[in-house]
Amino acid sequence: MNWLFAYDHKFYTDGKSVLSKTAFPYKTWERYLKHSDTLTVACRLYPLIEEVQGYSVSSGKKVSFTAIPDASGYAYFMPYNKAIQAMRQAVRQVDAVIARLPSQIGFLAVKVAKELGKPYAVEVVGDPSETYRLHGSFKAKLYAPIAKRTMEKTVEQAPFTLYITEKELQRLYPTKGIQTSCSNTELPNFSRSALLTERKSRDLNKKIVFGMMGSLDSKYKGLDVAIRALARIKKELPDFEFRILGSGASSRWTRIVMQNGLEGVVDFYGTKPSHEVFEWLSDVDIYLQPSRTEGQGRSVIEAMAMGCPVITSDVGGMKELADPAMQFESGNDVALAAIITKVSENHALYCEQIERNYIKSLQFSKHVLTVKREQHYQKFMNWIEGQNK
Incomplete structure (x- = not known):
């Protein structure tokens, strides 16, 4: 049995290995290789033009990568464009398709799987209408309602659907097929009790380290909201530092930092391999x-697992993660500033959030999610075998 995994994620090759900046280390593919003999990853694949530092190795035994040309824009709607030709060639060589949505490559994989009569399943990880609406370009805003309708139809008709949220994405994009809820964020199994104890003893009156993770090239991660919020209360807070982890150019944000008088306290850390993020x-x-929009909030789950009090906007799957008292209206830097002040001044609340978030994160432990995912894809396997009889 050979499967194909289709998603728009950008991978890079140095001629020997295939690497990923922000997700998909090789261990990610193990969840699919438990059910298939090989896995082909249909994706965006580019030559690596910088140092390998900060990347995770994604290639490995039984996993191959196939590059799909740009599937967006007007060419996507042409019957003989290069993207659909490449996808047809890839899907013909496998027994089943897993399409992660929303993504143009994922939608294309489903289209071709249907055309060729191949079994397929989908994984729902976000809301495309919000992503395109907040993209910034006029063309993206026009495409948002089209993306939403495509997503609705694709998910509704999918025979098997895995959602990364408990309720939110299910509400937006219901399916008639077999479904399960299973986050794509798997937390490693290691003891954090010593860290939690040490956290509770920290004196925030001396210094506070704020953190945030997200691509600097993204216009919807809300970094500008965080900067404005901290600027509002910088005189009320003790010494503080704001650390940002994520790929992309920091020059645009450096200007915003200076405009808000936060030069010297905001640091950009670039990217780190997934195993170094927890440190x-x-x-x-x-x-x-x-x-401003979020599928589930992988980085929020990772921060909660490390006992961080987290403050989030009230969008997407994050509504299911953070304490409601720690959520604010998206884009409202005044409300964010108020919650930051409350947490930093109230040590009892700070400790309460440490404990609460760690306990909440346990539902994302690898062994818990592995069982749910294996059961779902075993049903998919059984269905495929039934179809072939």
Whole structure:
């Protein structure tokens, strides 16, 4: 049995290995290789033009990668464009397709799987209408309602659907097929009791380290909201530092930092391999995620697992993660500033959030999610075998 995983994620090759900046280390593919003999990853694939530092190795045994040309824009709607030709060639060589949505490559994989009569399943990880609406370009805003309708139809008709949220994405994009809820964020199994105890003893009156993770190229992660919020209360707070982890150019944000008088306290850390992210989070006192849209909030889950009090906007799957008292209206930097002040001044609340978030994060432990995912894809396997009889 050979499967194909289709998603728009950008991978890079140095000629020997395939690498990823922000997700998909090789261990990610193990969840699919438990059910298939090989896995082909249909994706965006580019030559690596910078140092390998900060990347995770994604390639490995039984996993191959196939590049799909740009599937967006007008060419996507042409019957013989290069993207659909490449996808047809890839899907013909496998027994089943897993399409992660929303993504143009994912939608294309479903279209071709149907055309060729191949079994397929989908994984729902976000809301495309919000993503395109907040993209910034006029063309993206026009495409948002089309993306929403495509997503609705694709998910509704999918025979198997895995959602990364408990309720939110299910409400937006219901399916008639077999479904399960299973986050794509798997937390490693390691003891954090010593860290939690140390966190509770920290004196935030001396210094506070705020942290945030997200691509600097994204216009919807809300970094500007966090900067404005901290600027509002910088005179009320003790010494503080705001650390940002994420890929992309920092020049645009540096200008915003200076405009808000926060030069010298905001640091851009670039990217780190996935296994080093937890070490980075261990030094963060309060984690901020002011996104304007979010599928689930992988970084929020990771911060909670490290005992960070987290403050998030009230969008997407984050509504299911953070304490409601720690959520603010998306884009409202005044409300964010008020919650930051409350948490930093109230040590009892700070400790309460440490305990609450760690306990909440346990539902994302690898062994818990592995069982749910294996059961779902075993049903998919059984269905495929039934179809072939």
